[in-house]
Amino acid sequence: MSHFNSNTASTARNENGNIPPLGKVPKWRLTWKEYKKNKYLFFMLIPILVWYGIFHYGPMYGVQLAFKEFSPVKGIWGSDWVGLEHFRFLFYQSPDFARIFRNTILISLYNIVFGFPAPVILALMLNELRSKLFKRLAQSITYIPHFFSWVVLSGIIIVMLSPSEGPVNYIIKLFGGESIYFLTDTSYFRPTLVLTSIWKEIGWGTIIYLAALSGIDPTLYEAATIDGANRWKRIWHITIPSILPVVSIMFILSLGGILNAGFDQIFNLYSPAVYEVADVIDTYVYRAGIQQSQFGLTTAVGLFKNVIGITLVLGTNYVMKRMGQEGVL
Template sequence: MKQRPYWQRLRDSRFLLLLLLPTFIYFAIFEYGPMFGIVVAFKDYNTFAGVWASEWVGLKYFKIFLFDNPDFLPLLRNTVLIGVYSLLWGFPAPIVLALLLNELRNMAFKRLVQTVSYLPHFISNVIIVSMVLIFLSPDGGIVNRFLGLFGVEPIYFMSLPEMFRTIYISSGIWQGIGWGTIIYLAALTTIDPNLYEAAELDGASRWRKTIHISLPGIVPITIIMLILNIGGLLGTGFEKVFLLYNPLVYDTADIFSTYTYRVGLLQGRFSYATAIGVFNGVVGFLLIVGANWLAKRTRETSLW
């Protein structure tokens, strides 16, 4: 069958394209428009002179950040470790919860668990961090009160560098597990029920059906979500880290985004901060392209 001309297909899809228009405008103004500011990374930016009148310095600030900055390796280590630990512990959590919920037969209880689990997603990071600080407070916090029942002295969790990553990642799992579960539950509904019936006739247990039917059925969406998460490995959120950390835990908590905030906005080194942001963006782009290529080669499932 001969394919219709492109302009004809475009005309037939005009209403769908019209629906897409607000999203396109949003991304054009707020996502792609600001990318013009990347040029600041290659200039010795002067606020009074403006972007174009500022002197070109090429890769000067990239060199300073990558090779002449003693903070680069600690920042890279902290950013990568927080990203990798979040991926290792946070990525499987909604998958496990979705598989467990899929096995529930009590629909009322299932809806209750879903509602309770995804409610934290709608709470702002400011509230989440405030709750974490209250729970972990050495002066009457619920965690220290519980530990006190066993004779443990109050622990100043937020002043211990070795505890920061655990606090950040565990609170992130609590905040995002329910919302992520929605995606995998939706994927589970696309699996043919006849497969479960056939497995049941063959005497397969619930565990066997989960391993051999449910898990393979959500592999495509799992791979896509994994690719997206890998792409954001160095893009650990600024807001939550900024609200949680303090100078006592900089050794394990300071990451690229918080460092960029301090040198860019607080110290006024705009070109240097922009160079850090560009470096972070380029590495994230390479990670997502690499992960997509690997997924396409191994599982024939990818974003493009």
């Protein structure tokens, strides 16, 4: 113990040469030996840091386009400044912004309300299975859609939901119903988005929760069984509270992406017939930025999304911590 204190004190002197209390010693000084001990592991981080620097932080210089009128001849640095003109147009003059913002929020909220609990429920169900073979088979089947792009899955969905030849409408007509135009009817398009999104990602989302479930101490279940708790009570009083910190962190991260309604999915499934309920910020950015070359306006939209996202992450993180749950910061 004395050896530890002497080493700590010798490395923790302040500028005046005095030794501050142990509780006030900077953490980086206490762990510097650990950094040196594991230096080769940190060397392995270098390619990742370089990748993030080039492809994530490097392009951030283009954010200035949100305050400029971009000219391909003058380039990004040479284009004229217009201040907050793009934001004024977006919030006060654009006839489409209110609609696309509403659609983005609604579709994202539907995905959170119905899609976020889905992998948690599936993980709890898989955790209760006693047959390892059936459990692995169920996991594999639910994982498969995640590894296909929305380009491929959209083709499958279009065929499955075809009003003339699709098996879904065939079953509906078999029971006396009429064909439903799922992808061109504004009443059905959003539910179709939510259900197909759950179908694609529910299996992949269970990985984190199954990992959390595997870390629960089995003696807790044994003690509960001895006390007479049935399976439902064990789930309610042991399983769910044990994975609640992981659930809270995932919920915070999902709220941070609330303005990302799923460009790939919507772009491959929507059509002008459902623009009223399906056109979101990302599809608007694609049309305005790529097709109409309004780079300044679309950069302003992207900056607005990022500000809202980080605000929601920080706000939700604060609320979760106040409630006694885990946070991301």
